[in-house]
Amino acid sequence: MTESLEEDYPEAAPYIQQTVAEHGxxxxxxxxxxxxxxxxxxxxxxxxxxxxxxxxxxHETMTEDERVEMYQAWSKYRENLHTGAKPDG
Structure with missing residues (x-):
């Protein structure tokens, strides 16, 4: 991990480093x-x-809209698990 990442994101850098060490x-x-x-x-x-x-x-990144859509889908999925509702469709 570079010093810049550790300086810019001091809380996140250890999590990223640990995950890289475990998974690559x-x-x-x-x-x-x-x-x-x-x-x-x-x-x-x-x-x-x-x-x-x-x-x-x-590598590719996700756009902000793609991330929002993904997290909204996860939220709906968790809500369906919690309530026992079946997905729309």
């Missing part, structure tokens, strides 16, 4: 929005393209 950089990039980015509720998190091992020629 490719896994972190593939699962970033599902596994790490939601920690942004608790602390400042870098955007995926701010990670020092992100390469825009090999």
């Amino acid at each position: 950089e490719d896994w972190v990039l593939e699962h970033y929005y599902e596994e790490l980015y939601p920690l942004g509720v608790l602390m400042d998190m870098p955007e995926k393209d701010e990670l020092p091992f992100y390469d825009d020629t090999e």
